[in-house]
Structures are given as C-alpha cells and as structure tokens.
Amino acid sequence: MAENYYQKDIETMPVEQIKELQGERLAKQVKHVYDNVEFYRNKMDAAGVKPEDIRSVEDLSKLPFTEKDDLRDQYPYGLLAKPLKDCVRIQSTSGTTGRRVVAFYTQHDLDLWEDCCARAIMAAGGTDEDVVHVSYGYGLFTGGPGLNGGSHKVGSLTLPMSSGNTERQIQFMTDLGSTILCCTPSYAAYLAESIDERGMKDQIKLKAGIFGAEAWTEEMRQDIQDKLGIKAYDIYGLTEISGPGVAFECSEQTGMHINEDHFIPEVINPQTGEVLPDGEKGELVFTSITKEAFPLLRYRTRDICILSRKKCSCGRTHIKMTKPLGRSDDMLIVKGVNVFPSQIETVLLNKGYAANYQIIVDRVNNSDTIEVQVERTPEMSNCSKEEIAAKEKELVAALKAMLGIYAKVVLVNPKAIARSEGKAVRVIDNRHLY
Numbered sequence: 001m002a003e004n005y006y007q008k009d010i011e012t013m014p015v016e017q018i019k020e021l022q023g024e025r026l027a028k029q030v031k032h033v034y035d036n037v038e039f040y041r042n043k044m045d046a047a048g049v050k051p052e053d054i055r056s057v058e059d060l061s062k063l064p065f066t067e068k069d070d071l072r073d074q075y076p077y078g079l080l081a082k083p084l085k086d087c088v089r090i091q092s093t094s095g096t097t098g099r100r101v102v103a104f105y106t107q108h109d110l111d112l113w114e115d116c117c118a119r120a121i122m123a124a125g126g127t128d129e130d131v132v133h134v135s136y137g138y139g140l141f142t143g144g145p146g147l148n149g150g151s152h153k154v155g156s157l158t159l160p161m162s163s164g165n166t167e168r169q170i171q172f173m174t175d176l177g178s179t180i181l182c183c184t185p186s187y188a189a190y191l192a193e194s195i196d197e198r199g200m201k202d203q204i205k206l207k208a209g210i211f212g213a214e215a216w217t218e219e220m221r222q223d224i225q226d227k228l229g230i231k232a233y234d235i236y237g238l239t240e241i242s243g244p245g246v247a248f249e250c251s252e253q254t255g256m257h258i259n260e261d262h263f264i265p266e267v268i269n270p271q272t273g274e275v276l277p278d279g280e281k282g283e284l285v286f287t288s289i290t291k292e293a294f295p296l297l298r299y300r301t302r303d304i305c306i307l308s309r310k311k312c313s314c315g316r317t318h319i320k321m322t323k324p325l326g327r328s329d330d331m332l333i334v335k336g337v338n339v340f341p342s343q344i345e346t347v348l349l350n351k352g353y354a355a356n357y358q359i360i361v362d363r364v365n366n367s368d369t370i371e372v373q374v375e376r377t378p379e380m381s382n383c384s385k386e387e388i389a390a391k392e393k394e395l396v397a398a399l400k401a402m403l404g405i406y407a408k409v410v411l412v413n414p415k416a417i418a419r420s421e422g423k424a425v426r427v428i429d430n431r432h433l434y
C-alpha cells in the first residue's frame with residue numbers, strides 16, 4: 001500500500017530544514033510569550049534570559065521549564081497569550097493525576113491541531129472514502145473534538161459517536177460500515193469483546209483503529225488487532241499541548257512521529273532536569289512553537305519515553321517517540337521497588353488473559369501490599385478451585401520474575417472489573433487514604 005500523507009512536504013521534510021524551521025518559530029514564539037504572558041516574563045527575567053537570546057533549537061535549554069503546578073496556579077487565565085476575544089474554544093482535562101487544566105484555542109490553533117489529527121488518520125490509511133467512527137468522549141475532553149476535526153480535514157465521513165452506549169456503537173458500526181475506529185485502547189478491547197459475544201465479527205468493516213489517551217502495551221495491541229481484524233495505531237497527545245495528534249503512529253508501528261513543525265520535544269532526567277541525548281529514557285518535555293492562545297515553553301509532561309531519529313520506512317522524517325513507558329508521577333513505588341502498570345499488563349497478556357485488570361496497592365502494618373485482580377478467561381469456567389489456585393500461583397511467579405516483588409493475584413469472575421468508556425482506571429492506591 002502506498003504511504004498516505006496529509007501534508008507530505010512537511011511530514012517528509014529533511015531534518016536540517018525542520019530544525020531551521022523550529023528555530024525560526026521558536027524565536028518568534030518566545031517573543032510572543034514574553035510580550036504577552038506576565039508569568040513567562042517574570043520567569044525569564046528571573047533566569048536572566050531575554051527573548052533575543054533564543055535564536056535556534058540549541059538555545060532551548062536556556063529557558064525555564066513549565067510545570068503542571070504552574071498551570072494550576074495560573075488557572076484559569078494566567079497563561080493566556082491572546083486576548084479572550086480572539087479565543088474560540090476551551091478544552092479541559094482532569095489530567096491523569098486528577099488536576100484540572102484549562103487550555104484555550106484561537107481559530108488558527110484549532111486549525112493546526114486538526115491538521116495534526118488529519119496526519120494521524122492518513123498515516124493509519126485513512127482517505128475521503130473512509131467512515132471514521134469517533135468513540136472518544138466529546139465535550140471538554142480533547143479526544144472527540146480532535147479526531148472529529150481531523151476526520152473532516154481528510155474528508156472522511158465522520159461519525160461523532162462519543163463514548164458509551166455500546167449497543168448503539170455496534171449497530172452504527174455495522175449499519176454505516178465504519179472503517180476506522182478512534183477510541184481509547186481499553187474501550188476498543190471492550191468493543192471487540194462485545195462484538196465477539198454477539199457473533200458479529202463478520203458484519204464489521206473496520207480496517208484500522210487509532211487508539212490512545214492512555215497507556216497500552218504491545219501485547220494489548222496484538223490482542224485488539226486479532227479480535228477486530230484491524231491494524232491498531234497509537235496516537236499520543238495532551239490537553240496542555242493541544243490534544244491528540246501531538247504524535248502518531250505510521251505503517252511501521254514502531255513508535256510515534258512527533259509533529260515537529262509544531263512541537264519541539266526534549267527528553268530530560270526527571271530528577272535533575274538535565275537534557276538527555278536521543279535514545280535515552282527520560283521525561284518528555286514539549287515547547288509549542290505555533291500555538292497562539294496557550295503556548296507553553298518546555299512543558300514537563302511527566303510521561304517517560306525515548307526519542308529516536310532512526311530512519312522510518314514510511315518516509316516521514318519527524319522524530320519518533322516510544323509509547324509512554326510510564327509516568328514519572330504514576331510510577332508506583334511498592335516496597336521501595338519501582339513498578340509500572342504496563343509491566344503487569346505485559347505479564348497478564350503474555351499469559352493469555354485479557355486487559356481487564358486492576359492493581360490495588362495498600363499499606364498493612366506499615367508494609368506495602370500489591371494485589372492484581374484479573375478476570376478469568378472464558379475457558380476457565382469449568383476449572384476447579386484447585387486449578388484456579390494453580391493459575392494464580394503461576395501468575396504470582398511470572399509477576400515476581402518481572403517486578404522482583406511478591407504481588408498477590410486474584411482471578412475474579414469474567415466481567416467483574418468495571419469496563420471503561422474513556423480512560424481505564426488501572427490502579428487503586430489506597431495508601432493515599434492514610
């Protein structure tokens with residue numbers, strides 16, 4: 001299949017040229033921000049940096065970071081760089097860690113954001129002949145509006161389903177012949193399961209899925225691809241930087257191209273703030289160089305990933321990021337050991353379970369405990385108590401090998417774990433209650 005681009009010239013631009021473009025846009029953006037946002041003016045003055053000091057990407061590290069707490073402190077209007085009358089949209093998120101963030105967009109900002117989503121849809125093989133089924137939430141969450149706008153730009157027939165009402169989702173999917181599904185991976189897994197139960201796999205025409213907004217493993221990708229008979233593409237983004245489409249996967253499915261003409265990525269050591277070379281694992285930081293209303297400089301995402309400039313077979317030249325491998329703030333520290341929920345998911349899926357699980361962390365007698373609840377597979381319905389106990393023991397051993405610590409495993413009944421239509425709740429950390 002020939003590679004599909006939405007903005008080929010930009011997406012395949014030689015790296016040197018991208019860097020030059022970034023430098024020009026960065027210098028302009030820093031001036032815009034310095035002139036219009038008191039918060040940044042104060043921060044830059046305190047750091048002794050003037051807008052004239054920032055002329056190229058190499059100067060980026062002279063700028064101070066922006067933290068999530070800054071956004072909370074400046075809520076709601078403190079980081080606005082345009083008069084409110086020039087803004088046409090607000091989106092918001094409670095954020096992965098529960099803090100409210102409000103982002104503003106001018107019409108131009110929306111236009112560029114939708115371009116990014118259009119690139120993602122076309123990279124997943126989308127054209128104006130497709131029926132794009134958007135089951136991300138609409139409203140303040142960026143998922144629905146972002147992919148909706150991108151789908152319009154591609155010229156696809158857009159189904160603004162939003163999340164929920166699985167019965168209707170499947171009916172529309174079959175009646176209207178949806179070909180590309182956009183939703184969270186956990187909801188895609190749930191839809192796949194529901195389609196399977198109804199024996200309707202033959203009636204769906206899906207060829208691709210664009211799934212993101214939450215962590216998911218390669219194993220989960222394989223599972224969804226097999227169950228729905230599609231290619232599943234990852235998409236990454238965050239409200240603070242625009243929404244979905246900051247980065248997206250291409251046919252190679254080996255990481256996501258960051259839209260470098262709009263966002264400059266850096267990876268830093270989360271403890272020291274030191275910038276790390278490409279190929280090293282650290283916290284992702286973004287500077288938005290084209291946004292008018294809500295431009296952030298060196299925003300610390302807390303997402304842990306690795307950047308790579310390795311040549312991509314799709315022809316795109318923009319740098320690639322791995323799937324977020326965890327969050328510097330969501331990483332669980334259990335008995336002093338760093339545990340990422342994705343490690344647990346990998347073990348469960350490798351052992352043949354579906355991604356219906358929950359991790360419960362607690363503190364008993366001053367000692368951390370971790371329990372993994374996972375649903376039994378349908379094949380286990382006739383298992384005896386002893387057989388179930390043996391399966392649990394097997395998982396305990398596999399988790400111990402992966403994490404290095406003991407985690408209790410409870411195999412619960414199928415459907416016992418609440419399904420999510422948006423982002424799945426994987427971790428319940430009861431230690432915060434004390």
Ligand code: DLL
Pocket residue numbers: 093094095096136142143144211212213214215216234235236237238239240243244245301303323324327
């Ligand atoms: O989740 C935007 C989005 C919508 C992305 C639809 C993709 C698809 P927020 O609600 O602000 O925005 O949450 C942003 O979600 O910092 C990551 O921790 C996580 N996240 C987003 N995409 C992925 C992904 C949207 N593909 C936060 N894999 C980010 C893993 C993701 N985590």
